[in-house]
Amino acid sequence: MTELTYHYVALTDTGLRRTDNEDSGFASKNLLVIADGMGGAAAGEVASSETMHVIRKLDRELEGDAIEALAGAVSRANDRLGELIEEDPAVEGMGTTLDALLWDGKKFAMAHIGDSRAYRLRDGKLTQISDDHTFVQSLVDEGRLTPEEARHHPHRSLILRALLGRDDNDPDISTVEAKLGDRYLLCSDGLSDMVDDNVIEATLGVETIDFAATELIRLALEGGGYDNVTVVIAEMVAAETPIDETLSSSNGQPQLVGAAAGQHRPRTGRSADPVARAKGDAAKDDVPAKPLDPEEVRYMSRPPSSRRWVRWAVGLLVLAAILGGAGKIAYDWSQKQYFVATDNGMVTIFRGVHAEIPGVKLENVDTVTNIDVSTLPEFRRKQVRSGIEASSRADAQDIVDNLGQFVTPAPAPAATPSPTPTPTAKTTRADIQTTSQRLVEDS
Incomplete structure (x- = not known):
């Protein structure tokens, strides 16, 4: 080649x-x-x-x-x-x-x-x-x-x-x-x-x-x-x-x-002085907001909140729908969603919405795989523990299959050393002759 x-x-x-x-x-x-x-x-x-x-x-x-x-x-x-x-x-x-x-x-x-x-x-x-x-x-x-x-x-x-x-x-x-x-x-x-x-x-x-x-x-x-x-x-x-x-x-x-x-931005950090920091924040508040750059609008990222907040928001919407009488529709929708996360340390496919709402169960285990999260590289472990959203059950399986490529096999257990035989006295030609003579006499 x-x-x-x-x-x-x-x-x-x-x-x-x-x-x-x-x-x-x-x-x-x-x-x-x-x-x-x-x-x-x-x-x-x-x-x-x-x-x-x-x-x-x-x-x-x-x-x-x-x-x-x-x-x-x-x-x-x-x-x-x-x-x-x-x-x-x-x-x-x-x-x-x-x-x-x-x-x-x-x-x-x-x-x-x-x-x-x-x-x-x-x-x-x-x-x-x-x-x-x-x-x-x-x-x-x-x-x-x-x-x-x-x-x-x-x-x-x-x-x-x-x-x-x-x-x-x-x-x-x-x-x-x-x-x-x-x-x-x-x-x-x-x-x-x-x-x-x-x-x-x-x-x-x-x-x-x-x-x-x-x-x-x-x-x-x-x-x-x-x-x-x-x-x-x-x-x-x-x-x-x-x-x-x-x-x-x-x-x-x-x-x-x-x-x-x-450019390369150095690690400057924020001011350690809370008074100075407060003054700086107040000064920013006094500056009139400028119109958004069209490019900012086109590429507007999601609000800078944690993924947990997003899950709570989705869960609350489902809960509100349940309380408002649209429960079956909302629940049916949630049960068509899939994600990959961890259950008892194993990579698991879940059906539902990855959210925690007291009194309302929005997720159910679909399949527990044989992939131990601890055998994945750090980058992949973080992904699984945060939850990886899937567009369908098939997509969730593809995610699992992909994770399987990164499994690090557990080290083989150390072999148990064989017991060392106890040394015995060296058998001499004279010993053999003596034993043979004894056998002849016994017969």
């Missing part, structure tokens, strides 16, 4: 309607990443650049499994956002999408969350290898919208999942098998919203990836340039392929573009 490597390029543009670039892109011989920040008031820049700062630490010789390394880095990036929000409530509500491909020498480990996209061009055919975590895509999946209708839907950019610094982040983690000649594209929605897939397909296949990146940016700007646009492209080549000095990656140096190339 031919040993593979890849050429790479990263390119970004602020766009025609934006004054700041909230996208971050990175490309190196080990790692490809794109992050599209959101939140307004520079918070989007902070989210994407801080996420990139954490994920970039994977740009080194890989130790261990690529999937676990990438999943762990995504979890740490999400935790970092949570730290920043705790230190500075002014950035509450910020978040970022993420697409990352980590190369292990044979295949890519892939992480995806949000509406940035990952594409593969193989044998001239373009395939989207990520699933949009958007409201309209959920309608397409349910058969309520066609892909063409979704493309022009007014809420097409409302995302359902992103890295927000909370425990309920749920990225897609998978493996991507690469072949000689494949080209991979990671892009922010500034490209995919402005340029049709068939045009991306034709452009991605041009002579060099550097030219393809330039052309894709140009096409996005010609299409309106309403948002920041960032592309990261890789082309799979044989490892022994001579270096093409005309390519931007020929020097082997990593390429970092966008917000992450211009």
